[in-house]
Amino acid sequence: MDYHELVIPEHRAKPKFLKWLDSAINPPISAQDTLNNLHNQFDIDKAVGVQLDRIGDILGVPRNLPFQPSDGISSVMLDENYRAILRAAIAKEHFNGAVPCMYSLMQLLLGKSGLYLIVIDNQDMSVEIIIFGKIDSLIKDEIEHGMIVPRPEGVSMTINITENKIFSWGLDNEVFSGWGNGYWLPVRNNF
Numbered sequence: 001m002d003y004h005e006l007v008i009p010e011h012r013a014k015p016k017f018l019k020w021l022d023s024a025i026n027p028p029i030s031a032q033d034t035l036n037n038l039h040n041q042f043d044i045d046k047a048v049g050v051q052l053d054r055i056g057d058i059l060g061v062p063r064n065l066p067f068q069p070s071d072g073i074s075s076v077m078l079d080e081n082y083r084a085i086l087r088a089a090i091a092k093e094h095f096n097g098a099v100p101c102m103y104s105l106m107q108l109l110l111g112k113s114g115l116y117l118i119v120i121d122n123q124d125m126s127v128e129i130i131i132f133g134k135i136d137s138l139i140k141d142e143i144e145h146g147m148i149v150p151r152p153e154g155v156s157m158t159i160n161i162t163e164n165k166i167f168s169w170g171l172d173n174e175v176f177s178g179w180g181n182g183y184w185l186p187v188r189n190n191f
Contacts, residue, residue: 044086048079056082059089069141081138084109088148097152099127105150113139116175118166126156130185132175134163160185 003025004018011017041051053063063082065075077085091105099119106117115133122128129149140161142148151157166175167182176182 044083044090047083052079052082052086055086059086061086061089065142065145065147067141067145069138071137073138081142084139085142085147088150092150095150095152097155102150109148118175125154126158127152129157129159130166131159131161132163132166135161 003021004012007018007021040046042055044052044055047055056063063077065077068075088109091109095101095105099121102119103117110117110131113133113135115131115135118130118132120128120130131143135143139148143159143161149157149159162183162185164183165177165181167184168176168178170178172178172181
């Protein structure tokens with residue numbers, strides 16, 4: 001709202017009055033604009049730089065990785081990757097330990113990346129997860145270090161990541177293939 005339009009005609013041409021009016025109304029207007037934009041500054045999809053760092057502080061997820069990534073990549077995450085890790089931290093808080101919940105959360109986290117996820121519950125407090133598709137080396141490192149895939153408490157988890165089609169009897173599609181084309185997953189020890 002332009003408060004100068006509300007000034008009566010007698011005072012519109014007086015520069016001292018207009019300066020006084022600006023000094024009185026500009027601070028509250030500035031504060032109101034800041035408050036109106038606060039939700040945008042800390043929206044995980046719109047935040048950048050320091051704002052993402054503050055979201056990370058709230059979630060307890062630092063920007064520095066706790067390991068040195070492969071391929072000589074810096075351990076300080078860029079905004080886009082950090083945003084993905086923050087989303088994963090939020091998803092872990094919503095995970096109830098059920099396989100369908102894992103599928104839905106992983107679809108939210110990795111759905112646009114073109115990766116396929118297969119979860120095998122061995123019914124012995126262990127889970128095998130197979131991730132198939134072209135994967136960035138940094139995302140692969142983060143998955144292997146438990147930063148993306150939610151793990152139920154007390155459940156052991158084996159993660160296999162492959163870009164090759166997975167061996168399967170009688171299936172031939174974009175994920176599975178038979179003899180000669182399918183990748184044999186490592187054998188799991190039942191101990």
